[in-house]
Amino acid sequence: xxxxxxxLVAVGQKLPKPQRDDIIRELSENxxxxxxxxxxxxxxxxxxxxxxxxxxxxGNPLLVAGRYRQDDRxxxxxxxxxxxxxxxxxxxxxxxxxxxSSLITALVVLALFQAGARITLSGAxxxxxxxVLAQFVVITLIFAGVEKHVSRFPDRWDLRKPxxxxxxxxxxxxxxxxxxxxxxxxSIARFVAGAVFLVWLRIVTHSPMWMFGAAVGAFRIxxxxxxxxxxxxxxxxxxxxxxAISFIRPDWVRFEVLTRAVLSLAGLGILALxxxxxxxxxxxxxxxxxxxxxxxxxxxxxxxxxxxxxxxxVACTVIFTLGPSVLxxxxxxxxxxxx
Amino acid sequence: MPADDTQFxxxxxxxxxxxxxxxxxxxxxxxxxxYTLRKTLADHGLEIDEGTLYPLLRRLETQELLVSEWxxxxxxSKRFYRLSASGKLVLKQLLAEWKSIDLSLxxxxxx
Numbered sequence: 001x002x003x004x005x006x007x008l009v010a011v012g013q014k015l016p017k018p019q020r021d022d023i024i025r026e027l028s029e030n031x032x033x034x035x036x037x038x039x040x041x042x043x044x045x046x047x048x049x050x051x052x053x054x055x056x057x058x059g060n061p062l063l064v065a066g067r068y069r070q071d072d073r074x075x076x077x078x079x080x081x082x083x084x085x086x087x088x089x090x091x092x093x094x095x096x097x098x099x100x101s102s103l104i105t106a107l108v109v110l111a112l113f114q115a116g117a118r119i120t121l122s123g124a125x126x127x128x129x130x131x132v133l134a135q136f137v138v139i140t141l142i143f144a145g146v147e148k149h150v151s152r153f154p155d156r157w158d159l160r161k162p163x164x165x166x167x168x169x170x171x172x173x174x175x176x177x178x179x180x181x182x183x184x185x186x187s188i189a190r191f192v193a194g195a196v197f198l199v200w201l202r203i204v205t206h207s208p209m210w211m212f213g214a215a216v217g218a219f220r221i222x223x224x225x226x227x228x229x230x231x232x233x234x235x236x237x238x239x240x241x242x243x244a245i246s247f248i249r250p251d252w253v254r255f256e257v258l259t260r261a262v263l264s265l266a267g268l269g270i271l272a273l274x275x276x277x278x279x280x281x282x283x284x285x286x287x288x289x290x291x292x293x294x295x296x297x298x299x300x301x302x303x304x305x306x307x308x309x310x311x312x313x314v315a316c317t318v319i320f321t322l323g324p325s326v327l328x329x330x331x332x333x334x335x336x337x338x339x
Numbered sequence: 340m341p342a343d344d345t346q347f348x349x350x351x352x353x354x355x356x357x358x359x360x361x362x363x364x365x366x367x368x369x370x371x372x373x374y375t376l377r378k379t380l381a382d383h384g385l386e387i388d389e390g391t392l393y394p395l396l397r398r399l400e401t402q403e404l405l406v407s408e409w410x411x412x413x414x415x416s417k418r419f420y421r422l423s424a425s426g427k428l429v430l431k432q433l434l435a436e437w438k439s440i441d442l443s444l445x446x447x448x449x450x
Contacts, residue, residue, distance in 0.1 A: 026373065026418050030389060033374040059390050067390045068397070
């Protein structure tokens, strides 16, 4: 039953945990009934090829699991652009990128408005709209391309020799022998998220007026931004390199955990610099009115508050999520060295 | 598949979708497990692939139209499904609706 067991493991990996055992138990029973019927018909035990033929009829493990999922969502524009297998990753990247950039845009616009700068509602909505639209278009195009590429051969799967490419393999979280591995698609998603964010950052840095409107023209960026810009780009770029390495070597789970921890700590250091580095913006004009000073003071307060909150969120992630993973990884390494 | 065939296939699937629920509910007036249910439906000319049947059974159970239990049968334990009390009521209403649609359609088709 080795083939059937491998098939059930492949389906189980893509099922939601709460229903996994129950679904697999029923699916297993159903397939065994089919095997038995065929054996009665032939009057002899089934060969591996005959078992495989029945499993092929049951279907691609990825698609079979997809039918059981209650959250079987996809992006359809006339025809299906992003299927249910990639959709959760797509939504994650979309939320992360457009969420972060929209939050920054909203923060700047709100701070300017709160401080009494000349911000119109249509200008604010337009800034947010263009930010979200640009992210949506770029991320959707990238994912649609990936979907088209990896879905070209959905039925190309072989349980005796798991394929090294194809949608199923890209989404796998374990090696055929059960050892943990990083989902290749998760690595692609991280790489895409980093690349799109870097492009957005470049646009914002070079043409802030295009993104936030004319009101930002009154401000001068303080040196603290220039100090953190390159380290920040390096951290995001480091994340992209780590994702690329994880894509090539999905079995390097320790490397992934440790580099993520290092990059998160570096990000925390950058945020600490931003929070403690004094005013982030000053006024461009030499002659400054009281109203203008109030504007710049409020904007700086908003920025400090936002970056403090972000630093707390990153610190919590490091302590409660990454920290235990790093400890588990190091303990695992020590245990394997002792063996 | 040519465009016309695809269109026909989509319409056929749409037409079958509602009928399958009715067939499954009707067949489960007497208790059965998934594999025999599928075979019985096929014997009546209603082929349904397992990737459709099992998720459908789960959905109908979540909607409390079916109840199920794991029981020993022969060498292995199997999951038996049957109609619940509310399932019986819904089936009765659906059958009445089906007969009414059938009557109307016959009238329309015959002109």
